[in-house]
Amino acid sequence: MAEPIPLWSLTDDSLVEIGEDGSLVVVTRWGEYDFDRAEPLVRESLRRMALGPVSLANVTSSWEPVEREPDLEGELSWTADGADALRRALKELGGSVVHSLGLADGKGPLLSVIPVALAPVFAPVEIPPAHPIRLSRFSSLRSDAYGMGLESPSAHYRVVLYQPWAVHVAATLATAKSVGEIVTTTGIAPGVVSAIVSYLVAAGVVQVAGEHGRFAEDDDPELSLWSPDELLFHTTSRTWRPGGPAGVAGIGKPPVVKASTGERPVYALYRPDLADREATDPTLTALLESDHTCPEFTEGVLSAEQIGEFLFRGARIRSIGPAHLPNGPAHSASQRPYFSVACLYELELYISVNRCSGLERGIYHYDPLEHRLSLVNDDESDLDAMLDMAMIGGGNHRRPSALITVTTRMPRMASVLGGGAYATTLAHVGALQQTLYLVARAMGLTAHAVPVDAGDRVDRALKLQWPAEVGVGECALDLPA
Secondary structure: OOOEEEEEEEOOOOEEEEOOOOOEEEEEOOEEEEEOOOOHHHHHHHHHHHHOOEOHHHHHHHOOOOOOOOOOOOOOOOOHHHHHHHHHHHHHOHHHEEEEEEEOOOOOEEEEEEEOOOOOOOOOOOOOOOOOEEEOOOOEEEEOOOOEEEEOOOOOEEEEEOOHHHHHHHHHOOOOEOHHHHHHHHOOOHHHHHHHHHHHHHHOOEEEOOOOOOOHHHHOOOHHHOOHHHHHHHHHHHOOOOOOOOOHHHHOOOOOOOOOOOOOOEEEOOOOOHHHHHHHOOOHHHHHHOOOOOOOOOOOOEEHHHHHHHHHHHHOOOEEEEEEOOOOOEEEEEEOOOOOHHHOOOEEEEEEEOOEEOOOOEEEEEEOOOOEEEEEEOOHHHHHHHHHHHHHHOOOOOOOOEEEEEEEEHHHHHHHHHHHHHHHHHHHHHHHHHHHHHHHHHHOOEEEEOOOOOOOHHHHHHOOOOOOEEEEEEEEEEOOO
16 A cells, blocks of 8 residues: 655635746735745745645656746756745745645545644644544534535644545544554554544644543533534634535525515504604613513513514614625615624514414514514414423513514525624624613513524424524513513
């Protein structure tokens, strides 16, 4: 079996620009790097790396010059100055340098180690054959567009496993094993296993046991506070990573307002005169400085006028117009009473009405542009299930008068924000919850968030098209005790 070969390349989003005067500029997601008067070896190596994985040892032997300098005879050599300059350039570009491992079999890399941090350090070392190693308990392994993706939120690299051998080695590390044990159980050559393991350890997705056979992350009190899912979500939602949502560019430009089906009854809502409220509403300071409590639900009956005013003041569309993120695509946007990045306003409101004069019991969708409700579900069992979840989540013994369920239309967000869409949506939910809370207090009502363990019950009750639209929060609306 052939010996493993280290290969080098640049990330797919990197661009190498070589001027006729020999200038070299590399544009990456981290910024633009200008290598003034770069050595020929640096220019040619980076040019090759931009095309895909290459053995840097082969660059000199097969180089055909793209430019000719007075002191260049047409053959590139590993001079000390050139090698030092190349090492410095690769270190400076560390956040965009992909380290791959291949064999001389023409089948492509076994794996690639892709940076997800600005200046990571990749330093593979040989792991002793009898030393225990194990996947980080935060690591996840799943299929992606190119192979099996292996990543950990605590690592500065993401690994793509292309060949079955690499996948096999990684999968065996679900429990602690040594390199020798992997060789015995898989039958893969020791040199290949050792090289794969050294790359996985250097990438940070595989841990090496300490002196007493313990793994450092198992005894880390800070890491013990995080579940693997929560830490991975935090990391991936705050930092763009390769292998993120695919096909975002193909979803078009979703509309500002969710289209109505037109199959159910529609109820126009009351529109208050806000000028009248300015003289009677408490001040913002008074609302913010009053005690924030989770009230007991009552047997009170809301009015359709109160629900109409509540939604008008807290969630209606005031206007529609163009908007865009800096250097981002333009999109149609709306203005509403609560905050939203780039005025995307992907959130939708559904009202589960329990006790309300002027509105029948049922589950309604709120149209913020026309300021009206559309009945989406009049099934009593679905309505009762929604209200029961709010009662339990709110720690009460009664069902609330009404329940506001907040959903998100993911295409609306992903079309602009890509992999950061869901984390941004959760921030928007918080902004909306605060606005609804303040509006309710100003009106003499109570509104507060209730945690709901919904599973797929919310999706069914609201007749959502999962996963294009999913529930992200609830708010109970009631009269004060």
